[in-house]
Amino acid sequence: LTLSYAGFLMVAGVLLLTAVWVYLLQYVPDDWNQRMLYENPNRQLLAYTFAPAAGTVLAILLVFGLVGGWFLAGRMLAPLTRITEATRTAAHGSLSHRIRLPGRKDEFRELADAFDTMLARLEAHVAEQKRFAANASHELRTPLAVSRTLLEVARADPDHDTGEIIDRLHAVNSRAIDLTEA
Secondary structure (H helix, E strand, O other): OOOHHHHHHHHHHHHHHHHHHHHOOOOOOOHHHHHHHHHHHHHHHHHHHHHHHHHHHHHHHHHHHHHHHHHHHHHHHHHHHHHHHHHHHOOOOOOOOOOOOOOOOHHHHHHHHHHHHHHHHHHHHHHHHHHHHHHHHHHHHHHHHHHHHHHHHHHHHOOOOOOHHHHHHHHHHHHHHHHHOO
């Protein structure tokens, strides 16, 4: 980015120097020693002739600078816009979006690649957490279903031995506790 702006300023400087060279040197005679006494232009004539040309060149440079700067800034910051959009997409919960910034390997590309890597790792981590939660839910459902069945059997048959049911409920409960501690 710095080299691009420096190159742009160099072009503007070359244009300015060219304008000065063309408009001022036409008043310096080629055979300066011989003609110096007869046709030396005064400052008023030089300023009167150069001021409109310098104003025109400065206006052209201003337009060139504004248009060129706008174009250059837009072109240079376009990757940053893509990175910002990807950040907003990820902030809304879509971790599958990737930037995949094409082009040369510069600072923006390195940032986009690092962001893509981070999103991939974050997406994998979230998927792993979802799988873990689903597996844990499934594993806990089984002991709870067994406990419910034992309680329903005990309620349906009041003459059944409660000691055996309590022992089985204790075993199922211990298994559920072991699952939660794993």
